[in-house]
Each structure stands twice: as structure tokens, then as C-alpha cells.
Amino acid sequence: MSVRVVLASDRLGASFVDALDDHGAEVSLVVTADAPADAAADAVTGRAAAEMLGALAAADVLAVDAGRDALTPQLVAVCDRFGVRIVAICDGAADRRLAEMFGVATCAPDDVCAAVVHAVAPAPTGPARGRIIAVWGPAGAPGRTTLAIEIAAELARDGRRVALADADTHAPSIAMLTGLADEGPGFAAACRAAERGTLSAAELERIALPLGDVAVLAGINRPGRWPELSSARVGGALEQCRTWVEDLIVDVAAPLERDEEIVSDIEGPRRNAATLAVLAAADVVVAVVSADPVGVARFVRAYPDLRAAAGAAPIRVLVNKTRSSTLGIDARSQVRRTLERYVGVAACWFVPWDSKAADAAVLQAQPVGRVAPRSSLSGAVRRFVGEAIEPPPARAAGTRPSRASGADAPSPGSGARARTRRALRGAA
Known part of the structure; x- marks a missing residue:
């Protein structure tokens, strides 16, 4: 079963879709970095926002550039409600600190494929712990x-x-x-x-x-x-x-x-x-x-x-x-x-x-x-x-x-x- 991904990035273009596909990830939508955050902030702004939220609801992972305009509390709350895991693409220490503040997974631009697959990987079996x-x-x-x-x-x-x-x-x-x-x-x-x-x-x-x-x-x-x-x-x-x-x-x-x-x-x-x-x-x-x-x-x-x-x-x-x-x-x-x-x-x-x-x-x-x-x-x-x-x-x-x-x-x-x-x- 492939991993359904929404890619919201200004750093990684459409050419990156093939790399994700090679790792078993199916990219359903490629948008600008701030598009999901804008849709989460106001879902009634128009048809584009509704389509964006619909794509998120059907996805397993959202790979998004880490930035104050792209990674917002409203977006994290929407992804929690939809059960979508977030992978924040960090290009520096400031981006990583912002992502850690929200408790989301982080990765460098070169490691997005592995991070996306790892985000939905099944947990290893073992005895229950306290x-x-x-x-x-x-x-x-x-x-x-x-x-x-x-x-x-x-x-x-x-x-x-x-x-x-x-x-x-x-x-x-x-x-x-x-x-x-x-x-x-x-x-x-x-x-x-x-x-x-x-x-x-x-x-x-x-x-x-x-x-x-x-x-x-x-x-x-x-x-x-x-x-x-x-x-x-x-x-x-x-x-x-x-x-x-x-x-x-x-x-x-x-x-x-x-x-x-x-x-x-x-x-x-x-x-x-x-x-x-x-x-x-x-x-x-x-x-x-x-x-x-x-x-x-x-x-x-x-x-x-x-x-x-x-x-x-x-x-x-x-x-x-x-x-x-x-x-x-x-x-x-x-x-x-x-x-x-x-x-x-x-x-x-x-x-x-x-x-x-x-x-x-x-x-x-x-x-x-x-x-x-x-x-x-x-x-x-x-x-x-x-x-x-x-x-x-x-x-x-x-x-x-x-x-x-x-x-x-x-x-x-x-x-x-x-x-x-x-x-x-x-x-x-």
C-alpha cells in the first residue's frame, strides 16, 4: 500500500515527485508552502481552499516547508483532526526549532523521502510497557x-x-x-x-x-x-x-x-x-x-x-x-x-x-x-x-x-x- 502525500514546498519542485514515487509514496497534490496554512486558517475563502482541505483529508502525510507562514497552529490542528502526519522540511536551526515547538517530525531537504516513508511505518512489535x-x-x-x-x-x-x-x-x-x-x-x-x-x-x-x-x-x-x-x-x-x-x-x-x-x-x-x-x-x-x-x-x-x-x-x-x-x-x-x-x-x-x-x-x-x-x-x-x-x-x-x-x-x-x-x- 503506497503512502499518500501532499507536498507543500517552495524548495522542492514537481521534479521531486519522481523521487518520492521511487520510495513508494504517491503524491496527490503539489502546492506552494503556505497553501495548506492559508486553507486551514479560513476554509470558506473559496473553492481552492476546499480542494486543499479535501486533499489533506485523503492524505497520509503532509510534507511542508518549515516556516512561520507555512507551519501554523491552525494547520497542525487540522492535520490532527484528519489524522495526517506532518513532516517539516527544515533548512536551518530556526526552522527546526519552530517544528519542534509543534512536536512534528523534521528532516533536511535531502532526506524528505525517507522521512515521509518513516512517518507511517508500522511500529515494531514487542511487549507493552508502562x-x-x-x-x-x-x-x-x-x-x-x-x-x-x-x-x-x-x-x-x-x-x-x-x-x-x-x-x-x-x-x-x-x-x-x-x-x-x-x-x-x-x-x-x-x-x-x-x-x-x-x-x-x-x-x-x-x-x-x-x-x-x-x-x-x-x-x-x-x-x-x-x-x-x-x-x-x-x-x-x-x-x-x-x-x-x-x-x-x-x-x-x-x-x-x-x-x-x-x-x-x-x-x-x-x-x-x-x-x-x-x-x-x-x-x-x-x-x-x-x-x-x-x-x-x-x-x-x-x-x-x-x-x-x-x-x-x-x-x-x-x-x-x-x-x-x-x-x-x-x-x-x-x-x-x-x-x-x-x-x-x-x-x-x-x-x-x-x-x-x-x-x-x-x-x-x-x-x-x-x-x-x-x-x-x-x-x-x-x-x-x-x-x-x-x-x-x-x-x-x-x-x-x-x-x-x-x-x-x-x-x-x-x-x-x-x-x-x-x-x-x-x-x-
């Missing part, structure tokens, strides 16, 4: 640790093997919020064992602390210990965790800067290495936004760095502490319009401000879902898990989601429907 879910949020306490705990507890309700790890090198707090001891081995010990090659599922089970049905790897008890969480150590520990649990939820710090690589060429410890390593390895990234003007502004400014760090992993945006007192009337619509306009995020979920339930959870050092299962906060997290990160079917080892943007639309499955039924029964 999934890594990173929970990130910008500076300012948007509530990422609280939501990481709630997401882990909610996933464990279906009988899945779930673990929660604290990889925050600036302000680790999972142990304090859950009443667990942070003097034990925890995630840092897992990282050291991974470096020595002695980390196994049995060792992870030994050093983890129980929080109901969730196994917890506590974080470092002093921020000054951050050099223990190097990139190589964290990456090795995460790979072993995939063999230990079905879902690993990892709480990470807010900063995404790589300043050390700019000011020094010496290979040394990086303060934000743990966060960047977790985001690079994650299968799903939950981005937490605080529903106030400062929180939204910080998220908008940090989102491009998050998108570049997460690579191809889908980003699910969760707006926390939603209330009208900080944003005025119709706070949800205001946040939704802002995120869609400035960062191209078309789908997001909301968690209401429920200080009573959150305070009760802190007082009892338990997840909100256990202390106040019928609270609005717990119900919102339950809906988010069911719609945005419901456990997927088992997939092959070593594979990652092909591509996603912040505009991913929710697609509830059978598990989501079961969660919805439970929520309705609980509210009855």
Missing part, C-alpha cells in the same frame, strides 16, 4: 502537585498499577502533602540504582511508599540535593519504571531554562535536567494553568519552551482554580479564547476553585478524591482523566505518539464512559 505522564505548570503554584496526586489516585481506581514520583528539583512537596516520610530512598535512590544498573521492578517496589493503591517515590528532602537527579539517571529510572507499573505520574518543577549550556561548555550538572528529561520521556504531558491573569500570562510565555521540551508527546491543558472572582464573568470562555489565540490550544479542561475540599485533603494528608469524593474538584479531575488521559490500548515497546499539538481534541473511550456513569451515580 506509560509516563508528566505534570508540569509554570511558576506561581498553579496546583500541579495537588493535581498530580489526584490524577494518580483516579487512575488507580480502575485497578491499574499506578506510581507517583516527585522529580521536582526546586520545591518537592508530594511527601509533605501525603504525610509520607521524605527521609527514605525515594526517587533519588531509584536514579542512583539506575546509574549502577541495579534498578529493577523488585527494587522499585521495595523503596516505594504506599498511598492507598498508589506507590509513591518521594522526592529529595532538600532542594540542594538536585545534582543527584541528572538527566542520564532520571532517564534510566523512568525506563525501569515502565516495567514496574502501568502508569507513572511524575511531578516536575516549573523552570525549563537551559542556561548552563549557554554560559559554559563544560559537561556538568544541570539544575533543570530532571524536568527536561521527564518531559522528553513522557507519553502524555499535563500542563496546569492557574485561572488568574498572572497564571495565564506565565503559561502563555512558557508554552513554546514546554512544547519544545515535550517533543511529540501530546499536551493536555488543565486550568486549575477556576473562579469568576479573578477573571470576571464567564471565566472559562475568557481563558479558552486566550489560550486559543496566543498558543493555539483549542481544547482544555477546567478544575473549579474548591478551597474547602483542598484544605480538608491537606489536613488529612490524603487525596481530595478520598477525603471529599463528591466535591467539585474531585469530579472535575475524574472527568479530565476519563476524557484526556484514559489508559490507551497496549502499544509496542519503544514507540511514542507520532505527533500532537496543544489543540488536541478530547476523545473519550469506553473507560471514559464508565467514569461518567460512576460520576452520575455518585451525584445522584
Whole structure:
């Protein structure tokens, strides 16, 4: 079966069609670089735009020049909706950074044929592995640790093997919020064992602390210990965790800067290495936004760095502490319009401000879902898990989601429907 390709390039002309054909790719349409983006921006501009979108809907791959006019959030969202993979043709470092911000595949002009074929190549078979879910949020306490705990507890309700790890090198707090001891081995010990090659599922089970049905790897008890969480150590520990649990939820710090690589060429410890390593390895990234003007502004400014760090992993945006007192009337619509306009995020979920339930959870050092299962906060997290990160079917080892943007639309499955039924029964 041939690969159907739409070629949108000012660098590669019609003569390149024969080269793609030799590699088993059938080029259905050749257009200028900005034609798909123009059609995605306004589908009612005329017959040409409709034909362009129709060709995209029937294609498997869109090979397009990387550029701000050609590779846009609207185009990425349209391709996500059609199930079309994007291969960005990059002619320099700036083009590659732009493509990485959207999490699409990149290639040089000389490697387009191989990249197009590889984009739809079947994944190698192998045993199913656990999934890594990173929970990130910008500076300012948007509530990422609280939501990481709630997401882990909610996933464990279906009988899945779930673990929660604290990889925050600036302000680790999972142990304090859950009443667990942070003097034990925890995630840092897992990282050291991974470096020595002695980390196994049995060792992870030994050093983890129980929080109901969730196994917890506590974080470092002093921020000054951050050099223990190097990139190589964290990456090795995460790979072993995939063999230990079905879902690993990892709480990470807010900063995404790589300043050390700019000011020094010496290979040394990086303060934000743990966060960047977790985001690079994650299968799903939950981005937490605080529903106030400062929180939204910080998220908008940090989102491009998050998108570049997460690579191809889908980003699910969760707006926390939603209330009208900080944003005025119709706070949800205001946040939704802002995120869609400035960062191209078309789908997001909301968690209401429920200080009573959150305070009760802190007082009892338990997840909100256990202390106040019928609270609005717990119900919102339950809906988010069911719609945005419901456990997927088992997939092959070593594979990652092909591509996603912040505009991913929710697609509830059978598990989501079961969660919805439970929520309705609980509210009855």
C-alpha cells in the first residue's frame, strides 16, 4: 500500500515527485508552502481552499516547508483532526526549532523521502510497557502537585498499577502533602540504582511508599540535593519504571531554562535536567494553568519552551482554580479564547476553585478524591482523566505518539464512559 502525500514546498519542485514515487509514496497534490496554512486558517475563502482541505483529508502525510507562514497552529490542528502526519522540511536551526515547538517530525531537504516513508511505518512489535505522564505548570503554584496526586489516585481506581514520583528539583512537596516520610530512598535512590544498573521492578517496589493503591517515590528532602537527579539517571529510572507499573505520574518543577549550556561548555550538572528529561520521556504531558491573569500570562510565555521540551508527546491543558472572582464573568470562555489565540490550544479542561475540599485533603494528608469524593474538584479531575488521559490500548515497546499539538481534541473511550456513569451515580 503506497503512502499518500501532499507536498507543500517552495524548495522542492514537481521534479521531486519522481523521487518520492521511487520510495513508494504517491503524491496527490503539489502546492506552494503556505497553501495548506492559508486553507486551514479560513476554509470558506473559496473553492481552492476546499480542494486543499479535501486533499489533506485523503492524505497520509503532509510534507511542508518549515516556516512561520507555512507551519501554523491552525494547520497542525487540522492535520490532527484528519489524522495526517506532518513532516517539516527544515533548512536551518530556526526552522527546526519552530517544528519542534509543534512536536512534528523534521528532516533536511535531502532526506524528505525517507522521512515521509518513516512517518507511517508500522511500529515494531514487542511487549507493552508502562506509560509516563508528566505534570508540569509554570511558576506561581498553579496546583500541579495537588493535581498530580489526584490524577494518580483516579487512575488507580480502575485497578491499574499506578506510581507517583516527585522529580521536582526546586520545591518537592508530594511527601509533605501525603504525610509520607521524605527521609527514605525515594526517587533519588531509584536514579542512583539506575546509574549502577541495579534498578529493577523488585527494587522499585521495595523503596516505594504506599498511598492507598498508589506507590509513591518521594522526592529529595532538600532542594540542594538536585545534582543527584541528572538527566542520564532520571532517564534510566523512568525506563525501569515502565516495567514496574502501568502508569507513572511524575511531578516536575516549573523552570525549563537551559542556561548552563549557554554560559559554559563544560559537561556538568544541570539544575533543570530532571524536568527536561521527564518531559522528553513522557507519553502524555499535563500542563496546569492557574485561572488568574498572572497564571495565564506565565503559561502563555512558557508554552513554546514546554512544547519544545515535550517533543511529540501530546499536551493536555488543565486550568486549575477556576473562579469568576479573578477573571470576571464567564471565566472559562475568557481563558479558552486566550489560550486559543496566543498558543493555539483549542481544547482544555477546567478544575473549579474548591478551597474547602483542598484544605480538608491537606489536613488529612490524603487525596481530595478520598477525603471529599463528591466535591467539585474531585469530579472535575475524574472527568479530565476519563476524557484526556484514559489508559490507551497496549502499544509496542519503544514507540511514542507520532505527533500532537496543544489543540488536541478530547476523545473519550469506553473507560471514559464508565467514569461518567460512576460520576452520575455518585451525584445522584
